[in-house]
Amino acid sequence: MDNAADGPENGFSAEAVKYYRDLQDRIIAAFEEIDSGGKFEHNDWTREPGHRLKGGGRMRVMRGKVFEKVGVNVSHVWGTASEQGTAQMPGAKESGGRFAACGISLVTHMHNPFVPTVHMNIRCMATSKMWLGGGADLTPTFPFDDDTKDFHQALKAACDGYRGDAYEKYKKWCDEYFHLPHRREPRGVGGIFFDDLASGDLPADFAFQQSVGEAFLEIYPKIVRRRMDMPYTEADKDKQLYKRGRYVEFNLVYDRGTKFGFATDANPEAYLMSMPPVVKW
Numbered sequence: 211m212d213n214a215a216d217g218p219e220n221g222f223s224a225e226a227v228k229y230y231r232d233l234q235d236r237i238i239a240a241f242e243e244i245d246s247g248g249k250f251e252h253n254d255w256t257r258e259p260g261h262r263l264k265g266g267g268r269m270r271v272m273r274g275k276v277f278e279k280v281g282v283n284v285s286h287v288w289g290t291a292s293e294q295g296t297a298q299m300p301g302a303k304e305s306g307g308r309f310a311a312c313g314i315s316l317v318t319h320m321h322n323p324f325v326p327t328v329h330m331n332i333r334c335m336a337t338s339k340m341w342l343g344g345g346a347d348l349t350p351t352f353p354f355d356d357d358t359k360d361f362h363q364a365l366k367a368a369c370d371g372y373r374g375d376a377y378e379k380y381k382k383w384c385d386e387y388f389h390l391p392h393r394r395e396p397r398g399v400g401g402i403f404f405d406d407l408a409s410g411d412l413p414a415d416f417a418f419q420q421s422v423g424e425a426f427l428e429i430y431p432k433i434v435r436r437r438m439d440m441p442y443t444e445a446d447k448d449k450q451l452y453k454r455g456r457y458v459e460f461n462l463v464y465d466r467g468t469k470f471g472f473a474t475d476a477n478p479e480a481y482l483m484s485m486p487p488v489v490k491w
Contacts, residue, residue, distance in 0.1 A: 222412065223286065223312055226334050230284045230314040231268065233423045237316065238270055240431050244438070247276025250282070252477075263289035266371035269479065273487070276438050278321045283485035286312035300406065310336045312343070314423070317484040318430075323450035325437040326350035326357060326398070328455065330485070331427045332419045338423050340412075342419050343405035345380065346426050347388050348433075349398030349457060351450040357433050358399045364429035365402045365422065372418035380404045390460055397460050405466075451490040458489055 238250050249272065256266035267285030274280075288310035291299065296307040313333025320327065322344050332344030348361050362381070369377035380402035388397040402422070407415050461484050468482070 227286050227312050233313055234284045237427055244434055245274035245276045248272050263287050269361050278319050279487045280318040282316040283483055284314045299337050301339040304338035319486040322438050323351045323442050323446045324440040325434050328430050332423055341406045341408040342415050344422055345403035346385055347398055347401035351453045353399055361429055364425040368421035368425040371421055380410055454486040454489040455491045
């Protein structure tokens with residue numbers, strides 16, 4: 211992404227969006243295969259003419275037999291941020307509020323309470339400077355050691371191919387970020403999280419970001435297949451719905467992506483896609 215005015219065909223944003231859309235298509239194909247007949251609804255959106263922001267996105271949501279609700283969204287917007295948005299984005303003040311943002315984000319909510327919820331996103335941002343961010347984390351209602359181990363090992367392999375200390379650093383960042391201070395508890399069993407990634411070697415940074423996306427696509431469908439047919443009781447389901455309440459609390463109170471959506475007047479259906487279909491407190 212060469213500058214904050216980049217449109218969809220210019221600079222690094224074109225390469226990034228191309229990858230995000232390809233990953234979106236492959237994740238959707240993998241999830242539809244698991245759901246045996248389930249299909250994602252397609253909703254492409256663009257900013258209306260005259261809006262201070264340009265661009266749009268591809269929303270994909272499925273409500274199926276295995277996936278109670280899953281959203282896999284890609285967006286690419288650019289323009290001038292609001293005063294609130296400018297204050298939240300590093301380098302935006304220096305760019306006069308001009309920014310560009312693109313990325314892929316997904317959240318799953320499963321029928322079977324023994325299948326863990328998962329979140330993954332990778333993104334790039336540009337103001338007066340450019341950086342990458344992203345990560346993936348697992349939120350089981352009923353944690354299984356082998357699921358946690360396999361998920362972390364896949365992400366560690368992605369990190370090890372980038373930098374020797376990356377996994378420990380980004381795992382710690384994830385543990386600290388996906389934490390509910392008011393509950394004094396973690397959101398789940400963690401994963402990795404990174405932001406403001408600008409090492410000076412853009413190809414290496416982007417290759418690492420891609421490896422995170424590929425690691426997710428490799429490991430999460432395996433975990434789903436491992437747990438999706440396990441028998442469960444009404445009490446198990448009830449526990450899952452209360453766990454989802456914690457998820458909602460985090461996403462509405464602390465999540466950077468949700469706050470960014472509010473601050474930049476983004477499509478609310480896109481940044482609130484992570485909300486579960488049924489929840490209890």
